[in-house]
Amino acid sequence: MIVAGCDIGxxxxxxxxxxxxxxxxxxxxxxxxxxxxxxxxxxxxxxSKANLTLKDVVYSxxxxxxxxxxPFADETFSEIVCHGKGAHWVLPSVRTVIDVGGQDAxxxxxxxxxxVVKYEYNDKCASGTGRFLEIMADALExxxxxxxxxxxxxxxxxxxxxxxxxxxxxxxxxLVNGGKEIRDVVSGLHKxxxxxxxxxxxxxxxxxxxxxxxxxxxxxxxxxxxxxxVLGVELAAVKCDxxxxxxxxxxxxxxxxxxxxxxxx
Numbered sequence: 001m002i003v004a005g006c007d008i009g010x011x012x013x014x015x016x017x018x019x020x021x022x023x024x025x026x027x028x029x030x031x032x033x034x035x036x037x038x039x040x041x042x043x044x045x046x047x048s049k050a051n052l053t054l055k056d057v058v059y060s061x062x063x064x065x066x067x068x069x070x071p072f073a074d075e076t077f078s079e080i081v082c083h084g085k086g087a088h089w090v091l092p093s094v095r096t097v098i099d100v101g102g103q104d105a106x107x108x109x110x111x112x113x114x115x116v117v118k119y120e121y122n123d124k125c126a127s128g129t130g131r132f133l134e135i136m137a138d139a140l141e142x143x144x145x146x147x148x149x150x151x152x153x154x155x156x157x158x159x160x161x162x163x164x165x166x167x168x169x170x171x172x173x174x175l176v177n178g179g180k181e182i183r184d185v186v187s188g189l190h191k192x193x194x195x196x197x198x199x200x201x202x203x204x205x206x207x208x209x210x211x212x213x214x215x216x217x218x219x220x221x222x223x224x225x226x227x228x229x230v231l232g233v234e235l236a237a238v239k240c241d242x243x244x245x246x247x248x249x250x251x252x253x254x255x256x257x258x259x260x261x262x263x264x265x
Contacts, residue, residue: 003258004046004057005250006039006073007082008066011102011130012216013038014247015046017057018255025049026244035066043072059258061250065103077253079246080108080119086249087212088114090240095208098227099245100197100217102130107200109208120203127163128196130217136189139169140182147186151222154187163196187222194226201231210236218242 002024007014008031016026027045031038039062047053054072062073063082070076079099087097088110097108105128108119122128137144151157158180162168168189175185201207213235217223219242224235240248 001058001255001258002052002056003251003254004043004060005082005247005252005254006043006060006062006070007064007079007244007247007250008035008039008062008070009101009103009246010065012243013042014064014244015039015042016244016247016251017046017050017052018251021252021255023240023248023251024052026241026247028241028243031066035069036071039066039070040072059254059261061254061257063246063250065101074254075257077250080106080116080121082246082249082253083214084108084110084114084116084249085252086245086247087214089248089252090238090245091210091212091236094210094212094236096201096204096211097214097245098197098201098211098218099214100129100223101215102134105129105197105200107197107204109204118204120200122200127165127168128193128200130215132165132168132193133189133217133220133223135165135169136172136186139172140176140185142182142186147190148219148221148223150183151187151190152225154181154183156181156184157191158184158188160185160188160192163192168192187226190220190222190226191230194223194230197227198230207231207233209233212236212238212242214242214245216243 062070067076
């Protein structure tokens, strides 16, 4: 039975194809101005990798920022539910999921079955999101992908006091103009961001292991290191691309829905 999950975020579109509970293929791309077109393109790419077409898909679930714009989705679910479901599939022992995307951040506590027990969500301020890092990379005139490795080379992280993105950008420029090393500024930015995300984690109660980080920001080694320092735990290593976590959860939910529709016997 072929099912699919599609996660249309603010910055990236993700799609995964599952067959009988196992992932066949996936694709990830930047979102265009029209979420519906991005959804069709990313899904077609994922299907092409598995030598399939949309006609082969029994059921599909959409999630993410643009989930209501996915034209082929049979059903939609919130990112919270999908990230919990996806994390449990990737690592059944996970109890805490930290998801940091382009425009929001989430902390989710799961039970042993992967069900969401409690969550905290921030989409009101960019300072704890991937967008914050993008703005800071532009201000520092470096590539976003460079930030992780740069910060790990720092021996003297600079303290960033501004929580507002606009003021932080001004502060960062002043620090560099004042002679601070870029690696130290980047490390300071990561520590500041980790502190804001950690406040969400504290909001869901006692920190329970395993702790998994998902979303595009999870690929940033500097943020992962800063999160481990702030939380005092080692983040679990996972084999799957952490940016696919929501789409994986959506595909699993599609599988459950399709299973209920199958005739008995």
